[in-house]
Amino acid sequence: MHCRHPKTTILATGLLAVLAAGHVFAQNVNVAHTTLKTGDMAPDFTLLDNHWNPVRLSDYRGKKNVVLAFYVLAFTEG
Amino acid sequence: MAKLEASNAIVLGISIDSPAANNAFAQKIGVTFPLLSDMNRKVLKQYGILKMYNVQKEEYDWAQRTTFVVDKQGVIRQVEEEASAINPNNAVAVCTKLPKK
Numbered sequence: 001m002h003c004r005h006p007k008t009t010i011l012a013t014g015l016l017a018v019l020a021a022g023h024v025f026a027q028n029v030n031v032a033h034t035t036l037k038t039g040d041m042a043p044d045f046t047l048l049d050n051h052w053n054p055v056r057l058s059d060y061r062g063k064k065n066v067v068l069a070f071y072v073l074a075f076t077e078g
Numbered sequence: 079m080a081k082l083e084a085s086n087a088i089v090l091g092i093s094i095d096s097p098a099a100n101n102a103f104a105q106k107i108g109v110t111f112p113l114l115s116d117m118n119r120k121v122l123k124q125y126g127i128l129k130m131y132n133v134q135k136e137e138y139d140w141a142q143r144t145t146f147v148v149d150k151q152g153v154i155r156q157v158e159e160e161a162s163a164i165n166p167n168n169a170v171a172v173c174t175k176l177p178k179k
Contacts, residue, residue, distance in 0.1 A: 034126040034144060038155060042148040045121045047092065049112035050101035055090065061152050065087035065176050067169050068146040070127055074095040074103035074113075 042068070079110075082166075087147075087173040092116055094140055116141075127159075147172045 036042070046056040060066050082089060089111040095103065100113035114121075119139065122128040127142040147156040147169050156172045 033142075033159065034157060036125060036146070036154055037157060040154045042146060042152050042154050043121075043124045044152075045124060047114035047116055047121060048097050049114055050097050050104050052097050055112055055114055057090075057148070058152065060088065060148075060150070062150055065085065065150055065155075065173050066148040067082065067087055067089045067166075067173065068144075068148060069089055069091050069166075069169075070122070070125070070141040070144045070146075071091055071093045072140050072143055074093060074099050075106070 042066075081170045082173055085170070085173040085176065087176075090114055092121060092141070094119060094122070145169050147176075149176050 042057060044056065044058045046054050049055045057066065057068075079089070091100075091109065091111065091113040093100070093113070094116055095113075096117060097115045100115055104113050116122055119128055122139075122141050125144070125146070127144045128139050129142040131138050131140060143160055145156075145158045145166075146154055149155050155176065156169060158168060
């Protein structure tokens, strides 16, 4: 097939490459949404805190309201 | 934070970072609440907020930024995802309305 506008094709390809490059970092492939909703029981768990001590969610039951703040990664704006 | 403490609430930060990294992070940003380490992603899976990211053609799974407010009975009172979870005011407002005892 004869291409009438090779320059246009090259420019378009270049533009697409630039657009694609912008998505290389941290492209979200699979968006996870929690199935938990207001009124559900919060699943219990035990995890190590930043002093290597185990912390259990249910230890706060009857004592404190708890805000669980899940963050992406430490040392980032996430 | 003062408002949260006044409403008898505590904050637990959770990510996939190691306890050592979390401790350095806590010192850097000066947080006083615990930062919990979910290195094997068990809680992220339990809560359904493990999210796949593609970085330089490699796939990684980290937490979706999400905030849950859990009351003293262990019941979820509020769920906020992504951008709205950055602003703590809504979580504070919910905690303030919860019974203190």
